[in-house]
Amino acid sequence: MTNSMKEFEDSGCIFVIGSNTTETHPIIAGRIMTAKEKGAKLIVADPRNIHLAEFADIVVHHRLGSDVALLNGMMHVIVKNGWHDDKHIEERTEGFSDLEEVLEDYTPKKVEAITGVGCVDIERMAEMYAGNHPAALLYAMGITQHTTGVDNVKSCCNLAMLCGNVGVRSGGVNPLRGQSNVQGACDMGGLPNVFPGYQPVADQTANEKFSNAWGKALPERAGLTLTDMVKGMGDGRIKALCVFGENPKLSDPDSGHLDHVLKKLDFLLVQDLYMTETAADADVFFAGASVAEEDGTYTNTERRCMRGNKAIDPLGKALPDWDIICRLSSAMGYAMDYSCPEEIFDEMTSLTPSYGGMTYERLGINGLQWPCPGKDHPGTPYLHKDNFSRGKGKFHAVKYLDPDEMPDEDYPFFLTTGRMFSHYHTGTMTRVSPHLHSEQKSGYIEVSPKDAGDMMLNDGENVRVLSRRGQIEVPVKITSRVGEGLLFSPFHFRENPINRLTNPAFDPIAKIPEFKVCAVKLEKIAE
Amino acid sequence: MKTDKFEPKIVAFMCNWCTYGAADLAGVSRMSYPPNIRPIRVMCSATVSPHYILRALQSGADGVFVGG
Amino acid sequence: MDKCIACGTCAQKCPKKVEDEYNEGLIKRKAIYVPYSQAVPLKYTIDKDYCIYFQKGKCRACEKLCPAKAINFEEKEKELILNVGSLILSPGFKSFDPSSYDAYSYARLSNVVTSMEFERILSATGPFMGHLSRPSDRKEPQKIAWIQCVGSRDLNTCNNGYCSSVCCMYAVKQTVIAGEHSKTPLDCAVFFMDMRTHGKDFDKYYENAGKAGVRFIRSRIHTVEPLPGSDDARIRYVTEDGSMEDEIFDMVVLSTGLEIDASIADLSERLGVELDKYRFTSTDAFHPVGTSIPGIYACGVFTGPKDIPGSVMEASAAACAASEKLSPVRNSNTRKFVAPPEVDVSAQTPRVGVFVCNCGTNIGGVVRVPEVAEYAGTLPNVVYVEENLFTCSQDTQDKMTDVIEKESLNRVVVAACTPRTHEALFQETLINAGLNKYLFEMANIRNHDSWVHADDPDAATEKAKDLVRMAVAKAALLSPLKQTDLSLSHDALVVGGGISGMTAALSLCKQGYHVHLVEKSDNLGGNGRKIYKTYSGEEVRPFIDALVKDIEAENLVTLHLGTSIANVDGFVGNFKTELKSGEFSETIEHGAVILATGAKESRPGEYLLGEHDAVVTHLEMDQLLRETSPKLEDAQNVVFIQCVGSRNDENPYCSKVCCTHSVESALALKRKNPDLNVYILYRDMRTYGKREDLYREAREIGVLFVRYSKEDKPVATADGEKVLVEFRDPLIDRRLAVKADILCLATAIISHRDRQLAQFFKVSMDSDGWFLEAHQKLRPVDFANDGVFLCGMAHYPKPIEESIAQAKAAASRATTVLSMDHIQVGGIVSYIAPELCSGCLGCISVCPFGAIDFDGEKRVAVVNQALCKGCGACAAACPSETPVLMGFNNDELYAQIKNALG
Amino acid sequence: MNMMHEIVKEWLEQEKIDLFIGYKVVDGHPLPCFFTRENIDDVDNLVESKARYPLEKIAAKVYSTHPEMKIGILARDCNQRALNVLYVWNQLDPEKIETVGINCCPSPAREHADCSYLEREPSGPLKTLIGIENNLKPEQAEVYSQEERFKRWSYEFEKCIKCYGCRNICPVCFCKECSLEHSDLIKKGELPVEIPIFHLVRAVHMAGRCIDCGLCEDACPANIPLRLLYREVNQITARLFDYRAGTDSGQSPFSILGENVTLEPMSL
Amino acid sequence: MDYQMVPSICPYCGVGCGVLLEVIDGKLAGTLPLKTHPNNEGKLCIKGWNLHEHVVSDNRLLFPLVKEEGRFREVAWDEAIEISAKRLKAIIEEFGPDSVGVLTSAKMTNEANYLIQKFSRAAIGTNNVDHCARL
Known part of the structure; x- marks a missing residue:
């Protein structure tokens, strides 16, 4: 997130696209409602009629995967009416003319044809977003989990920069991170191409710095992304996989395929809290510690690095995660002998400029928002205040592309996936939690009343859902949350593993699979 | 029910030992009353918790009668 | 008679109208009729004296139209000879007929009515459906006079020298109820000599009526005159200060006394039972239900004028007196039912069978039954639907048993009349088919539907469908309920060694039960020892001496003198009571207890x-x-x-x-x-x-x-x-x-106010300190808490003969517990899962039966199923709804609510 | 060392209490903390704390596992009222509780108002227009017509994200099983919560129980004016049964419906 | 009787709400919102309020396991670590370090993430390290 959560309460306009905020980030949703009650305008663009939409000034349900077209359409209207921020564009950005050229084509009429959103609504959205400064744009996986994920993100940035909403308090482009420490995992270099602090492995200076610090020559070629690793497992290039606290069998697209390739591995190591679907295939299982059982830091969606404190000793024979890794690494011949997480943190900050000014003591309970380069630096509530990290902000001229898979005669329904409010990711943590489990005990697929009526489906009845990749059975939930032709299912439930159906096609740059769009068909199960 | 005017839907909780029996007796005596009531037999009106009443209203009842 | 389904078609079609004696002739009935709507059994009968066929040999309309073919003109009077060991006479009374009383103009003025007629006028099942109206013009009266002692305390115009005991109280009651029924303020005046409201709580009622504005005027009325040109009546009376008043009333109620019909005197003569000059039985005060013939007992007004609680007590006392002699043959003429083994349905998905009844034309004539049956077939979990002409008939029961087995039904819904009369019958059928009887639900589509919406068949049909849907929804959720047999102690505890206590103890012994008789003081007899004579002149002391001697000689009595009760555990059938006598303490087990702790001057x-x-x-x-x-x-x-x-x-x-x-x-x-x-x-x-x-x-x-x-x-x-x-x-x-x-x-006479005893046995006391019986009229010797009974002055001040009657009644009620082989607990009772209880004690405060205890160790509430009456108050009071009223649990109720609304 | 510290130390030393529940500042955050005889010097760190937590709920938790323990507790007026309710419902033994009182309270249940818990910020314009202002008094809410009131409350309930925080933080909610989670009573697995039954069921449970401490509203991510809702039901209880939760101690409202009841029918 | 309120961070979504973990006699007994935390200001969602439940769940696996002939066997840590190191080393020796993939976790601490990527890059010698940010 470029900005901080608390700032939303003072925004002039909040534009939420591709985020079911009340269910996935309820506390941020609370801030949005407060903002709204204080006078902010709220625009919600989502293919589903999500809960937050009930409070919006404008709600549009654009067709799955048509985000670029919708955003370009808004920008078309803004530019055409001269609502954009000339000064900001002039002083802080580059590449505007290229964008302008592309936008020319995205007339409301054309956009209506692609997205299904009426011309009038597009114009109203544009006017509301441009007319209520500062406007914060919030998105989540609804924007990123597409073959055009990067394009979608770029379009969001384009829109924000166009109206001078970047580098201002209560504005910005704000991806809501879905997991407690996604931000931290990225910051810490849990990516194939970068060291901690996004220092590229291929960058010689960086590589040298880390090689020296760690006392070992480090590979310079970027590694494989998870999506590529799956491929690698399939073709035999990857022989061993170490999985720390993940459950790809339920979270990855086309999980039927993953199932198959995991079996081909020579060695699978899984560290987790529970016997997950993935762990069941492991050769060795490491019992890790939960959040309550170890010290450490987490970096949240607004880049705030915060300390989690150990409340109890690890249960049973479980060990803190860092301890397990130290033991394994040492056994592999690369000694790691940290005595506590703070020691690790200090080593990390010494190598990571954006965390450079942080110490456990300074973090306290409130934490610090990076960049925090020096011991006296107060942290950064919002980014790009004076400059973009690359100097000038770049407009990307992005054209709309269809999702990888569109409905057709054989598979006439759009299927999209996501979360519901009481569960989290693959359900490993939430489904063992009695209160959360009791809220929703099984998977379901949302079907519009019209489609349910046409197919004579009853609420709660099991239905078969098929895609080109597989099929599952899942209970029907008839709801007006989805429109005709659209289906939605959460992916938390192993009994109804919706990711058997999803499309593994991924964004060429970000390698992010297109979870949010695929084509399926429904079959009533004969009694 | 007739469609041309508002016909309230009333859920009636009737105590087995009095009201339910009284309603039986109304039948025996061939008394006539509007057909808008849906009786539910309970063993005592004391068992009719506010939840029943809320649930009935939430489910679309226009009125709730508790007899006991 | 077995065939009659009480549909009422016959009475509708019968052409002969007869004065309705139940409604005191205020309206008409037919020659085929049920005497009154709560009649048991609810069967129609032909009044031979008026039936056109019997009188003129032609008609038989009812026979033609009866859907159940229940009418049999050939039926003859039968003479039955029964061999019995004992006889109880309870012929009741008749209300004094004031027709011959010219002074009160009863025969001349239709708005002068007897109290019995006025009762009917006030009744919802009466001639005016409970609307307060006067007979002459059906107008609502504004001003009503009650005249007391009509046919009582009167040797001049009739021979009834006695006081009828009940008229003062019923007159006060009628003023209050009439006031409640009246839309406008009603002026009620009661003319009386002495206000005899001597029963329990009666005086308070009387005082309240006075406070509410009822005028009580102490004056003997001599004449009620018609007011020419109107239907009103004029009353002249002398007030207490001697002045003469003159008032006009719209209506006059004559508080007529109770008397024994002459025909009863005939019967008594044939039996050899001696009557007194007023035709009441004559015995002594120590044998209140006895007659002059051993083995023949009497109760109710026949032994003397009395109110309902007194009659109920005497009835039990008479039963007790009869049982004392007959106890050796108890249970010798009973048959035992052996049920087939019960099918375990716990793992089965619900398979509901629905039986929709036409009840002849009773339901079918209004509700479109085939449509309802078809609709039932579309409901979830319904696998079998059948339409019957009479679902309650024996052949249908046999068929139902077969169907349950053949179709593997595990839940049964009958859409017909009312569960209050027919549930037991169908449940028995379930038992015969090997199903738990609680897997049954009824939809009341007759009493609550066809009979009350006869003018709107469409709406009635829709309602029937809704009722069936509700019943099916509940049925699918029903689970079998268990009833378990608990063994019990056949011993009794009697607390108090006065006349009541000793009488009750001896009665129980005579019926073969062992009794612990506990007396606080060191000798038996209580207040009775100090009383000289009864009102009928018998000396009391010899009677008490004889009683004490009997007690001392009785092997089945364990006497505990100088003993108090230190603690009580347990419940009906299984009480454990700690007795303390000085330093000595022992715990006895008993199945029932009679509290006869008396009162004091x-x-x-x-x-x-x-x-x-x-x-x-x-x-x-x-x-x-x-x-x-x-x-x-x-x-x-x-x-x-x-x-x-x-x-x-x-x-x-x-x-x-x-x-x-x-x-x-x-x-x-x-x-x-x-x-x-x-x-x-x-x-x-x-x-x-x-x-x-x-x-x-x-x-x-x-x-x-x-x-x-x-x-x-x-x-x-x-x-x-x-x-x-x-x-x-x-x-x-x-x-x-x-x-x-x-x-x-x-x-x-004041109460001992023994709160601790009340707490021990979980019984309550009223504000005057008298023990509070389960129902003041109908259950005068029972407590709400099972297995605990009451007699004598602990209940209320009373004379010896009433104490003896109540003592025998209490003994009789106690034998209903003691004579059981086991007590059945379970069924529709509450259950509290200990893991969900927070121990807030809320349920314990609201339970009217003291059926919930607090387990101090586990800090949870525990239901004693033997005491639970299944009212469900605990379930509603509990903040977390932990108590589950089995058979009426929340899931089942919510399902009904949901389905009530389509 | 202030007077509060002295009292607590004295009590601990004299074994009048075994532990004291108060607050202590950690990294700038006041947190609930237990002070014991073993760490008696720590009592010097005891503070009143502006942030309020349901200390009496913590005490009840202790009582359920250590019933023998004598507990001291820092008690604002709201804590004291909550304690009274917990006594009534047998969740705490008054014999085992000693309180150090702090004189403060913003609730109309008590008059004086020097509480550290201040009135909430005034509501934004939209809330005033279509919702219910959090600071409204019941009388003020009653000026809305029935329909208007229903609409406004529905708006507020619509915002609920079903965190159950109002219940979880509530010092007088102690049930092991909660009606709000009975799936047959209230639909599960969906947002918004079923309107209005979810909040009305909770309101029913708060009647004669809510002590107007305001913790629920503090914890509500959707800023629903829960205090007002519960104040309304409490007023009904007070009117019909003359029972005021938290101030009428010693008896449960059920016991009031005891042996001699004359209930005058009154309109709601 | 020991009672602690330990301030920590909710492990669910990316908001990072401040929580208080309630520890009674060394056992995790409940969760409360940290009222003064800047992220959530005393509010939590349903997941946060119940976060202690996933920790104390009976479903937790509390010891290392090794699979033998298709069945898991409980082992001591030393054995589990040794077996894993041996297997990995053998694979690296035979197929090179890039034949190993490592998935780190968006639910683990920064410290663990830092060590995991360090482990991949320095101990194994591969950049094949990723996590499920995209999923």
Whole structure:
């Protein structure tokens, strides 16, 4: 997130696209409602009629995967009416003319044809977003989990920069991170191409710095992304996989395929809290510690690095995660002998400029928002205040592309996936939690009343859902949350593993699979 | 029910030992009353918790009668 | 008779109208009829005296139209010969007929009605459907007069010298109910001589009626005259201060007395049972339900005028008296039912069978039954639907048993009449088919539907579908409920060794039960030891001595004298009571308990009681009489003051026995010394029932009765060895003074207020300290808590014969528990899962049966299924709804609610 | 060392209490903390704390596992009222509790108002227009017509994200099983919560129980004016049964419906 | 009787709400919102309020396991670590370090993530390290 959560309460306009905020980030949703009650305008663009939409000034349900077209359409209207921020564009950005050229084509009429959103609504959205400064744009996986994920993100940035909403308090482009420490995992270099602090492995200076610090020559070629690793497992290039606290069998697209390739591995190591679907295939299982059982830091969606404190000793024979890794690494011949997480943190900050000014003591309970380069630096509530990290902000001229898979005669329904409010990711943590489990005990697929009526489906009845990749059975939930032709299912439930159906096609740059769009068909199960 | 005017839907909780029996007796005596009531037999009106009443209203009842 | 389904078609079609005697002739019925709508069994019968066929040989319309083919004109009167060991006579009473009473214009004025007629007018099932209207023009009356003692306390116009006991109270009740029924303020005036509201809580009721505006006028009415040109009536009366008033009333109710029909006298004569001059049975006070023939017992008004609780008590007492003789043959003529093994349905998905009844044309004539049946077939979990002409018929039951087995039904829904009459029948069918009887649900599409919406078949059909849907939804969620048999102790505990306690104990022993008799003091007899004679003249002490001897000789009695109760555990069938006698303590087990702890004579600090030797209480006077004290010999003036400490703010009740007691004593004194001046200062003379004869006799032999009011009480001052009693005589409006040699105070009878005992047995007390029975009218010796019974003065002040009757009644009720092989617990009862209970005690405060205990160790509430009556109050009160009322749980109710609304 | 510290130390030393529940500042955050005889010097760190937590709920938790323990507790007026309710419902034994009182309270249940818990910020314009202002008094809410009131409350309930925080933080909610989670009573697995039954069921449970401490509203991510809602139901209880939760101690409202009841029918 | 309130961070979504973990006699007994935390200001969602439940769940696996002939066997840590190191080393020796993939976790601490990527890059010698940010 470029900005901080608390700032939303003072925004002039909040534009939420591709985020079911009340269910996935309820506390941020609370801030949005407060903002709204204080006078902010709220625009919600989502293919589903999500809960937050009930409070919006404008709600549009654009067709799955048509985000670029919708955003370009808004920008078309803004530019055409001269609502954009000339000064900001002039002083802080580059590449505007290229964008302008592309936008020319995205007339409301054309956009209506692609997205299904009426011309009038597009114009109203544009006017509301441009007319209520500062406007914060919030998105989540609804924007990123597409073959055009990067394009979608770029379009969001384009829109924000166009109206001078970047580098201002209560504005910005704000991806809501879905997991407690996604931000931290990225910051810490849990990516194939970068060291901690996004220092590229291929960058010689960086590589040298880390090689020296760690006392070992480090590979310079970027590694494989998870999506590529799956491929690698399939073709035999990857022989061993170490999985720390993940459950790809339920979270990855086309999980039927993953199932198959995991079996081909020579060695699978899984560290987790529970016997997950993935762990069941492991050769060795490491019992890790939960959040309550170890010290450490987490970096949240607004880049705030915060300390989690150990409340109890690890249960049973479980060990803190860092301890397990130290033991394994040492056994592999690369000694790691940290005595506590703070020691690790200090080593990390010494190598990571954006965390450079942080110490456990300074973090306290409130934490610090990076960049925090020096011991006296107060942290950064919002980014790009004076400059973009690359100097000038770049407009990307992005054209709309269809999702990888569109409905057709054989598979006439759009299927999209996501979360519901009481569960989290693959359900490993939430489904063992009695209160959360009791809220929703099984998977379901949302079907519009019209489609349910046409197919004579009853609420709660099991239905078969098929895609080109597989099929599952899942209970029907008839709801007006989805429109005709659209289906939605959460992916938390192993009994109804919706990711058997999803499309593994991924964004060429970000390698992010297109979870949010695929084509399926429904079959009533004969009694 | 007739469609041309508002016909309230009333859920009636009737105590087995009095009201339910009284309603039986109304039948025996061939008394006539509007057909808008849906009786539910309970063993005592004391068992009719506010939840029943809320649930009935939430489910679309226009009125709730508790007899006991 | 078995075929009749009480559909009423016959009565609708019968052409012959007859005066409806149940409604006192105020309306008509048909010649084929049910006597009244709550009749059991609910079957139609032909009144041969009026039936056109029987009278003229033609018609038989009912036979043609009866859908059940239940009418049989060939049926003949049958003579049955029964061999019985004992006979109980309870022929009831008839209301005095005032037709011959010209003075009250009853025969002339339709708006002059008897109290019985007025009862019907007030009744929802009466001639005017409970709307208060007067017969002449159906207008709502504005002003009603009640005239008391019509056919009672009257030897001039009729031969009924007794007081009918109940009329004062019913008149007060009628004023209150009439007031409630009236849309406008109603002017009620009651003309009376003495207000005899001597029953439990009656005086409070009377006071409240007065406060609510009912006028109570002390005056004997002599005439009710028609008011020419209207339907109203004129009443002339003399007020207490002697002035003559004249008032017009829209309606006059004659509070007619109770009498025994002449035909009963015939019957008694045939049986050889002796009757008194008023045709009531005649026995002594110690055998209140006995008759002159051993083995024949009597109860109810037949033994003397009395109200409902008294009648109910006597009924139980008569049953007890009969059982005492017959106990060796108990259970010798019963049959045992063996049920087939129960199918375990716990793992099965619901398979609901629905039986929709036409009830002849009763349902089918209004509701489109085939449509309902078809609809039932579309409901979830329904696998079988059948339409029956009469679902309750025996052949349908047999068929149902087959269907349940063939179709593997595990839930059954019958859409027909009402579960209140038919649930048991269908449940039995389930049992025969090997299903748990609680897997059954009824949809009431007759009483609640076709019969009340006969004019709207569409709506009735829709409602029937809804009712079936609701029943099916609930049925699918039903689970089998278990009833378990608990063994029990067949011993009884009787607390209190007075007349009541000893009587109850002996009755139980005579029926073969072992009794622990606990008496606090060191000897038996209680208050009875101090009483001289009963009102009918029997000496009490010899009777008590005999009782004590019987108790001491009885092997089945374990006597615990000087013993108190230290603790009580357990519940019906299985009480464990700790008895304490000095240092010694023991725990006994018993299945039932009778509380006969009595009451005591109070000694209020009034009228120099305790300060002056001339002032005595009733019991002290009895002692003087028994000992023929010289004090009496020399006395010239004896004054009795009534209601000392009764009917006041402290003790707002009537102590019931004192009026009679004073009259008795006065008579005894007068008989001894006819020259003695005896004054009785009273507020209302409550010599109810046959006691009225004593009152009359006392007046005749010169006892002086002077009324005083609560506001102007007599004053007693010491005057040497005598006491000067000053009072006002309202008749001559003068203050009088008497130098009394003896002043006898009718002091109140007060409760022991033993709260601890009440807590031990989980029974309640009313604000006056009397134990509170389960129902004041219908269950006068039971408590809400099972297995605990009540008799004697612990219940309320009462004379010996009533105490004996109640003691026998309590014994009889106790044997209903003691005679069981086992007690069945479970079924529709509450269950509290310990893991969900937070121990907040809420359920315990609301449980009216004391059926929930707190387990201090686990800190959770525990339901005692033996005590739970399944009211579900706990389930509603619990903040987390932890108590589950089985068979009516939340899931089932929510399902019904949801389905009630489509 | 202030007077509060002295009292607590004295109590601990004299074994009048075994532990004291108060607050202590950690990294600038006041947190609930237990002070014991073993760490008696720590009592010097005891503070009143502006942030309020349901200390009495913590005490009840201790009581359920250590019933023998004598507990001291820092008690604002709201804590004291909550304690009274917990006594009534047998969740705490008054014999085992000693309180150090702090004189403060913003609730109309008590008059004086020097509480550290201040009135909430005034509501934004939209809330005033279509919702219910949090600071409204019941009388003020009653000026809305029935329909208007229903609409406004529905708006507020619509915002609920079903965190159950109002219940979880509530010092007088102690049930092991909660009606709000009975799936047959209230639909599960969906947002918004079923309107209005979810909040009305909770309101029913708060009648005669809510002590107006305001913790629920503090914890509500959707800023629903829960205090007002519960104040309304409490007023009904007070009117019909003359029972005021938290101030009428010693008896449960059920016991009031005891042996001699004369209930005058009154309109709601 | 020991009672602690330990401030920590909710492990669910990316908001990072401040929580208080309630520890009674060394056992995790409940969760409360940290009222003064800047992220959530005393509010939590349903997941946060119940976060202690996933920790104390009976479903937790509390010891290392090794699979033998298709069945898991409980082993001591030393054995589990040794077996894993041996297997990995053998694979690296035979197929090179890039034949190993490592998935780190968006639910683990920064410290663990830092060590995991360090482990991949320095101990194994591969950049094949990723996590499920995209999923």
